[in-house]
Amino acid sequence: MAKHIFVTGGVVSSLGKGLTCASIGMLLEHRGLRVRLQKFDPYINVDPGTMSPYQHGEVYVLDDGAETDLDLGHYERFTNAPLSRDCNFTTGKIYLSIIEKERRGDYLGRTVQVIPHVTDEIKNAVLKLATPDVDVVITEIGGTVGDIEGLPFFEAIRQFSLDVGRNNCLYIHLTLVPYLKAAGEAKSKPTQHSVGLLRQIGIQPDVLICRTEREMPKDMPEKIALFCNVETRAVIEERDKEFSIYEVPLSLVENKLDELIVEKLSLKAKPLDISDWTSMIQRLRNPKREVTIAVVGKYIRHNDAYKSIYESLDHAGIANTTKVIIRKIEGEDIELHGAESQLEGVDGILVPGGFGYRGVPGKIEAIRVAREKNIPFFGICLGLQCAVIEFGRNVLKLEDPNTTEIDKNCKSPVVCLLDDQYSITDMGGTMRLGTYPCKLKEGSKAYNAYGAAVVHERHRHRYEFNNKFKSQYEKHGMVFSGTSPDGNLVEAIEIADHPWFLAVQSHPEFKSKPTSAHPLFQGFVKACGVYQENKVAGKK
Numbered sequence: 449m450a451k452h453i454f455v456t457g458g459v460v461s462s463l464g465k466g467l468t469c470a471s472i473g474m475l476l477e478h479r480g481l482r483v484r485l486q487k488f489d490p491y492i493n494v495d496p497g498t499m500s501p502y503q504h505g506e507v508y509v510l511d512d513g514a515e516t517d518l519d520l521g522h523y524e525r526f527t528n529a530p531l532s533r534d535c536n537f538t539t540g541k542i543y544l545s546i547i548e549k550e551r552r553g554d555y556l557g558r559t560v561q562v563i564p565h566v567t568d569e570i571k572n573a574v575l576k577l578a579t580p581d582v583d584v585v586i587t588e589i590g591g592t593v594g595d596i597e598g599l600p601f602f603e604a605i606r607q608f609s610l611d612v613g614r615n616n617c618l619y620i621h622l623t624l625v626p627y628l629k630a631a632g633e634a635k636s637k638p639t640q641h642s643v644g645l646l647r648q649i650g651i652q653p654d655v656l657i658c659r660t661e662r663e664m665p666k667d668m669p670e671k672i673a674l675f676c677n678v679e680t681r682a683v684i685e686e687r688d689k690e691f692s693i694y695e696v697p698l699s700l701v702e703n704k705l706d707e708l709i710v711e712k713l714s715l716k717a718k719p720l721d722i723s724d725w726t727s728m729i730q731r732l733r734n735p736k737r738e739v740t741i742a743v744v745g746k747y748i749r750h751n752d753a754y755k756s757i758y759e760s761l762d763h764a765g766i767a768n769t770t771k772v773i774i775r776k777i778e779g780e781d782i783e784l785h786g787a788e789s790q791l792e793g794v795d796g797i798l799v800p801g802g803f804g805y806r807g808v809p810g811k812i813e814a815i816r817v818a819r820e821k822n823i824p825f826f827g828i829c830l831g832l833q834c835a836v837i838e839f840g841r842n843v844l845k846l847e848d849p850n851t852t853e854i855d856k857n858c859k860s861p862v863v864c865l866l867d868d869q870y871s872i873t874d875m876g877g878t879m880r881l882g883t884y885p886c887k888l889k890e891g892s893k894a895y896n897a898y899g900a901a902v903v904h905e906r907h908r909h910r911y912e913f914n915n916k917f918k919s920q921y922e923k924h925g926m927v928f929s930g931t932s933p934d935g936n937l938v939e940a941i942e943i944a945d946h947p948w949f950l951a952v953q954s955h956p957e958f959k960s961k962p963t964s965a966h967p968l969f970q971g972f973v974k975a976c977g978v979y980q981e982n983k984v985a986g987k988k
């Protein structure tokens with residue numbers, strides 16, 4: 449029978465619960481255990497697919513097409529646990545299912561209530577992951593204890609231990625131990641209050657993970673333990689990591705969290721071996737060179753909007769023992785100040801996915817510079833579509849080439865909707881979502897990077913390259929190096945006589961890990977290193 453770990457948070461949001469869950473998952477896997485991870489988000493949207501990146505950061509897409517919270521990206525980067533749409537539930541998704549049942553008459557005339565119907569629905573969502581092949585299910589509760597919208601989730605996980613047995617559940621609470629400069633000391637009171645709230649709901653945490661900026665004073669764990677009714681050894685310090693988020697598991701190991709979990713849940717586990725992870729950290733800490741890569745996007749000022757892109761660039765840096773410095777550029781800044789000046793000194797240009805008009809002219813300009821100056825270029829989703837428009841405009845000299853997402857009536861719709869997309873009116877969950885196969889052209893850059901003829905990547909888009917223009921593009925040196933297996937949808941483009949100009953319709957950033965960088969990101973960062981060497985050698 450699977451054991452359960454519930455991770456809650458208190459004091460403030462953004463404590464890094466997702467990273468902590470991912471790190472715990474990673475440690476348990478390295479002790480030979482089979483884990484699953486899941487997140488509950490108490491907001492009412494059915495999924496984050498319709499939310500602005502300003503509000504929510506990146507939408508993380510899974511193989512099955514689920515549009516999920518970006519914490520699931522951490523889960524995938526840290527562990528090998530398979531993820532599906534059962535790994536992310538919002539209040540909206542829970543209620544949608546209940547209301548559908550109610551409309552069907554499934555409740556047989558009973559009054560439908562938060563307790564037991566909503567809490568049962570939540571508990572069933574946890575149980576969905578507890579299949580016989582699983583040792584530990586880690587469930588993260590989004591938000592902070594005390595939030596009104598979170599209450600049904602806290603109530604459900606409280607009840608859960610009565611259903612499956614208290615010994616089969618472990619409650620981990622993440623809190624903040626702030627350091628007050630004026631007082632010159634770390635403070636435990638917010639943690640005490642936060643645990644107090646949790647205990648009012650009926651949950652006694654077993655483990656407290658205390659986020660700190662500075663090392664906690666020696667007597668602090670004992671004090672917190674006493675006031676919060678936990679063992680002293682179960683008060684774990686998780687200090688801020690200056691270097692990399694991938695170091696978080698190491699500090700949890702230092703504080704013996706894996707041993708504590710194994711003991712408290714009576715798990716049959718192997719001794720810990722994280723040598724693969726520590727050697728990855730070694731490479732990360734000892735880069736041999738630095739490259740600067742421009743990421744030209746729309747939500748550049750929001751740190752989380754391109755999370756997986758930044759992480760994937762870091763992974764590729766680790767693989768190439770290269771430190772990747774990211775220059776974040778807003779498309780509109782290129783429009784205002786000119787591409788040449790904004791891109792001065794970069795060794796590579798990446799244009800990520802996106803929606804809508806804002807920033808697109810700037811992205812197209814950045815791509816023109818990359819193409820004309822032989823700077824390595826990597827386009828992702830909207831990045832591919834912009835590359836197609838740029839090529840149509842400046843190489844093919846087409847009349848008014850555009851995507852119909854931006855201009856429905858443009859003269860040359862080089863990117864447009866597929867026929868079956870025209871009838872769709874709902875915004876949520878109606879894009880081309882999830883994993884699709886792609887056939888690669890032998891000898892192309894994509895083929896060589898992947899080392900495979902057929903690959904599978906995740907998608908999240910509506911618009912497609914318009915095949916009516918294909919032969920014109922090919923005549924002018926564009927290579928369609930990846931297509932759907934039936935050849936109908938363009939998946940990857942390249943420019944034959946450019947050192948590294950590659951764009952894909954998919955989102956490879958969702959399949960990169962620190963211990964195995966995605967081949968396209970790896971190839972791109974390598975090409976940026978070569979570009980820089982040539983620049984230094986004056987070969988340009």
Ligand code: GLN
Nearest residue numbers: 801802829830909910911
């Ligand atoms: N807006 C474009 C489309 O829907 C690109 C989407 C994306 O970049 N994820 O096709």
